[in-house]
Amino acid sequence: MPSTVAVVGGGYGGITAARELDASADVVLVEPRDTFVHHVAALRGLVDPAWVDRIFLPYDGLLERGRVVRDRAAAVDPRGVVLGSGERIDADFVVLATGASYPFPAKFAEHDSAEAKARLRAAHAELAAARGVLLLGAGPVGLELAGEIKAAWPGTAVTVVDPAPDILAGPFPEEFRKEVRRQLEELGVELVLGTALTAEPATAPGRAAPLTAATESGRTISADIWFRCHGTAPHSDYALDGGLASARRPNGGLDVAPDLRLPGHETVFAIGDVTTLPEAKTARNATTHAKAVAAGVRALMEGGEPAPYEPLPPGIVLPLGPGGGASYSPETGMLDAATTAQIKGETMMVEHYRELLGVA
Numbered sequence: 001m002p003s004t005v006a007v008v009g010g011g012y013g014g015i016t017a018a019r020e021l022d023a024s025a026d027v028v029l030v031e032p033r034d035t036f037v038h039h040v041a042a043l044r045g046l047v048d049p050a051w052v053d054r055i056f057l058p059y060d061g062l063l064e065r066g067r068v069v070r071d072r073a074a075a076v077d078p079r080g081v082v083l084g085s086g087e088r089i090d091a092d093f094v095v096l097a098t099g100a101s102y103p104f105p106a107k108f109a110e111h112d113s114a115e116a117k118a119r120l121r122a123a124h125a126e127l128a129a130a131r132g133v134l135l136l137g138a139g140p141v142g143l144e145l146a147g148e149i150k151a152a153w154p155g156t157a158v159t160v161v162d163p164a165p166d167i168l169a170g171p172f173p174e175e176f177r178k179e180v181r182r183q184l185e186e187l188g189v190e191l192v193l194g195t196a197l198t199a200e201p202a203t204a205p206g207r208a209a210p211l212t213a214a215t216e217s218g219r220t221i222s223a224d225i226w227f228r229c230h231g232t233a234p235h236s237d238y239a240l241d242g243g244l245a246s247a248r249r250p251n252g253g254l255d256v257a258p259d260l261r262l263p264g265h266e267t268v269f270a271i272g273d274v275t276t277l278p279e280a281k282t283a284r285n286a287t288t289h290a291k292a293v294a295a296g297v298r299a300l301m302e303g304g305e306p307a308p309y310e311p312l313p314p315g316i317v318l319p320l321g322p323g324g325g326a327s328y329s330p331e332t333g334m335l336d337a338a339t340t341a342q343i344k345g346e347t348m349m350v351e352h353y354r355e356l357l358g359v360a
Ligand SMILES: Cc1cc2nc3c(=O)[nH]c(=O)nc-3n(C[C@H](O)[C@H](O)[C@H](O)COP(=O)(O)OP(=O)(O)OC[C@H]3O[C@@H](n4cnc5c(N)ncnc54)[C@H](O)[C@@H]3O)c2cc1C
Pocket: 008, 009, 010, 011, 012, 013, 014, 030, 031, 032, 033, 037, 039, 040, 041, 042, 043, 071, 072, 073, 074, 097, 098, 099, 100, 102, 106, 107, 141, 235, 238, 271, 272, 273, 274, 281, 282, 283, 284, 285, 286, 317, 344
């Protein structure tokens, strides 16, 4: 009898783990959304409506033997998953791949793709009419969004505010930050760093409404719309009891051992953004975790032991619109705008995920 593997969460890590194990186990992928969401291209979807439909990819072609169950995991224990419907899925192994939330438009809380598309199109219309945009957060999402807005509407004023003294916290060399700052300046994006707003704008984020915001350093910024580009929370409420709670940190992150199993649990793995691994939260890393865990599950099925997971060196690909941006990894050094456009900016990596999901 093949083992049953419950993969909880059908994002980047979950679809990779499910696909890798499909041939050797009975895979059940649990996911409340009606489609995979290619969040990596979400910001392009905001500024270019032609991209809206391309971000939502059906799960139908992902698995040959396994099945996708549209529901959320309400509770997880080492022997299976209880769904929101109350149904239980017994499993020999559980892979937790439930990711983390991020404010719209970087991620969508909606589980229904029609609702998410409608929200994205509505926000596009409001953004298109704005003359000034305020972005809170100078990390990869805030800067990528600034680049997308400037590429689509060069005349729109974009201001990015962040309390950190510089853009892009992380293990990147000064040369990389300098190049990104140079391109932002060329695009006319204003960076207001080292200071915070005295109070969050009174208007709702992502909705057109004139606003004036003050910074602690004494600046006054006027805009017609603002977006929150910081603040993420791991999804792991299903681990509040059922024996997994000892791995769950107060912020919701799940601790994992070097082989990506929850400490003290032989059959439960966690991958991707839901983990507390001290590395960048990226689809690239989630995919690497998924492949390591698939190999670990196969080893256990054959009577062996999972090997420790080997992290990739840190890396970042930061498009600033379809043709701009910069990338960095220790192996390649800094890559220029043209190379960054080839890697992500032009295609938003969507073909890779269409192939993985078997989308015709
Ligand atoms: C705008 C933007 C651009 C990005 N660009 C890049 C990039 O260029 N390259 C890169 O490598 N990374 C990029 N990232 C980061 C990347 O998107 C995340 O690191 C990645 O999504 C993490 O994958 P994951 O599988 O851990 O989680 P997710 O992809 O978030 O998937 C988690 C899934 O679990 C589901 N889920 C949640 N709770 C439950 C539950 N209780 N039961 C069942 N299912 C549940 C969710 O619905 C979701 O589908 C970007 C992120 C954003 C927001």
